[in-house]
Amino acid sequence: MLHRSKKDSIAKAFNAVLQNRTLLFPTESTFKRNEPFHRVLYHAFEAQLQTRSQDVTSILQVSSWVQGVNTSMGSFFERVACILSGGKKMAFTTKKKTSLKISDTQTTKIKQIWNKPKSGNTSPNEESEIAEILSASSLKMQEAADFTVDVFLETHDSITAIELKSVRPNKGESAGEKQKMLEAKIALHNSFPDKKILYFIGFPFDPTNPTPLGYDKKRFMQYLIGGGNYFAPEEFMLGSELWDFLSGEKNTMRQILAIMENVVGNRAR
Structure with a gap:
């Protein structure tokens, strides 16, 4: 079982990611980036998007946000790796x-x-x-x-x-x-x-x-x-092989996910 101080540090690091991505989540007033080439491509799938209640403009906005999520999670993984090891x-x-x-x-x-x-x-x-x-x-x-x-x-x-x-x-x-x-x-x-x-x-x-x-x-x-x-x-x-090596303990990845889920749950309350 991870030490409480490490759990708290991981929770703090993930909460920072969550808050940042919440602030940057696209809304109706979000600046619409000019992506003409992507827009033409997405229009080819307009019918498929509509079956999922999506439109080209919202996909363009969310896809940009998701790229930011991937970057933020990469930094989060680095932080957690150092906390554990x-x-x-x-x-x-x-x-x-x-x-x-x-x-x-x-x-x-x-x-x-x-x-x-x-x-x-x-x-x-x-x-x-x-x-x-x-x-x-x-x-x-x-x-x-x-x-x-x-x-x-x-x-x-x-x-x-x-x-x-x-x-x-x-x-x-x-x-x-x-x-x-x-x-x-x-x-x-x-x-x-x-x-x-x-x-x-x-x-x-x-x-x-x-x-x-x-x-x-x-x-x-x-x-x-x-x-x-x-x-x-x-x-x-x-995967779990990496996280167990970094912490020197078993089931570390499961514990990390539980910490993240707890942060999300507390935010929803």
Whole structure:
């Protein structure tokens, strides 16, 4: 069971999202954005919209609001992840002067590994990939590409870094994410050579599952279009698996949903 202080922090974070989206919910007087191309497309479905008591103008307004909801929920997930884990968001960038180092030979090796899965003839293997890249180290170091992790947690013997991702990524995004992940992992290995590096991509829920709390990693990777060619199951966490890892407890996702439902219920009273 989550500690009361963590529950209160999660409730506070969700209440802020709820209040913000309530204020921004479109009304009759809401400014109507000029979206001529979208309007033409939606008019093609006017009959279907009318069967659901919807019209083109209201759909345009609500769709813009929903985009804002997705952004707000992304920030909420990041906040909850840090509340549960005790970690913090961390940017390793040139601008902040926090960028890490990687060797030129390691970068070359990463590109070679990144190219292999395109044919689908090789299966991703995190342990062998990292070992192969680290063996290609050299004295010629350069700045690694900028990256940001949503959860960064350092202990005396380990580094845990998690990047939260949308469950609706763009088509073909897996390849680029794999290259980015490999470079980030190696840069962390170079900077913390005496510590175990745990680096994951996290997805807050499984949109392909028929139940809210369930998940199927193999099916989800197929949903990502080619994701299974690039990511081994141990390189990402999905749904309740992610939330349980962050909290160190079981049934965390169920508790988060209950907290959110309670906030909504109190608002309705």
